[in-house]
Amino acid sequence: MSASFISALSAAKEAAGAQHYPQGALYLVATPIGNLADISLRALHVLALADTVACEDTRHTQQMLRAYGIDKSSGQLLAVHQHNEAQAAEGVVDRLRQNQRVAYVSDAGTPGISDPGARLVTQVRAAGLRSIPLPGASSVTTALCAAGLAEGGDGHSGFVFRGFLSSKATERAHEVQVLSEERRAVVLLEAPHRIEALALALAPLDTRLVTVGRELTKQFEEIATVAAGDFTAWLAADANRLRGEFALVIHPAPAGAAQAPDDRVLKLLLEELPLKTAVKLAADITGEARNALYERALALKQG
Structure with missing residues (x-):
């Protein structure tokens, strides 16, 4: 247990313990995207209270729980990831029917957005059981608030979450062409080994601004806003910029702006x-x- 969180569990129990936490319910718990301090008191209380913690990676989640001083046996951890979500959801439903409280966490952030969790919620709902979301950290909203977005072209506001584009160059280029016609902001996610390819694909957007969030909330966090046509050069200017996970926001096109030529x-x-x-x-x-x-x-x- 990290000494930094010794008082956190007691604070969580005091702040959230008096609330009602029904049995036989699935709790969707948002966890930090990098900085361990970005955990809510209610999340800590529910993770400690849960009979089962379903998660993408049991080893990763076990380390996180121990950092907070929460002790779960291996039998209380259940792997639910993108490759087994449909089948593993049946195991979650069985535990809920046994009146267990099951908490689900993804590796980082809010479950069911880009990470697994959506199918699990669907199957729990189909079984007539309850899902309870606990809000918290999200790379999507973190990137959006750092972008400082103004109202989009032709008065459009709001945003579209697109997530990861195709890994295939032709399909990715087509997806960017479609996104160029979107008048709202667009949020993308990308891994370090594909960020250069994404920068090249976004180049046709030319002067349209892109806010790049790298390693958000972590020690080497970097946030910059560049023109799409300059994105490749920005990456090349510092080798460290090819490291870490990325969340990007394509800004709304200014009013009267031409579409990507x-x-x-x-x-x-x-x-x-x-x-x-x-x-x-x-x-x-x-x-x-x-x-x-x-x-x-x-x-x-x-x-």
Whole structure:
């Protein structure tokens, strides 16, 4: 147990202990995305109270619980992750029917947003049982509040959570083309080994701003707002910027701003591919006629 949290459990019990925590219910508990201090008092109390803690990674969760001074046996930890969620949910439902309190945590943040948990909630609901959310840390809302968003183009506000884009270059480029037409802010997540590919894919958005949150809440947290067209250069300026987990916010397009030009997509493809292949892929991505794209590709090659 970390000495820093010796008083946290007693504070959690005092602050949240008088509340009602029904048995036979699933508790969806948000956990820190990096900084262990970003845990709520109610979350600590429920984790200590739970008969079972369902989680993505039992070893990771066991370490977290011990840091808070919460002791659970291996039999009280149940693995529920993206590869077994549907089947493991049946085990959770069985425990709920035995009148247990089951807490579910993902590896970090709020369950069921980008991490597993949504299928579990669906099956618990289908069984006529109750799910109780405990709000807390989320990389999505953390990135949004750091972005300082103004109202979007044409008066649009709000945001869209898109999460991880495709790992395949062609599909990712098409997804970015679709996102370029979105007038609201867009929240993306990305892993360090794919961040350079994502930066390249976002380049056609040109002057549209992107807030990059790297290692949010952790010791080496970095937050910067750059133009999409400058994102690749920003990453290249410091090798450390390729490390850690990323949450990104594509800012709303300013009022009257043009959509991402197709020539930017075409130009990027022409730098890597023969002309005919580039034109074919550009047509697949943008939906434009090949003849028009071919003419513009020739002009780009000559110019």
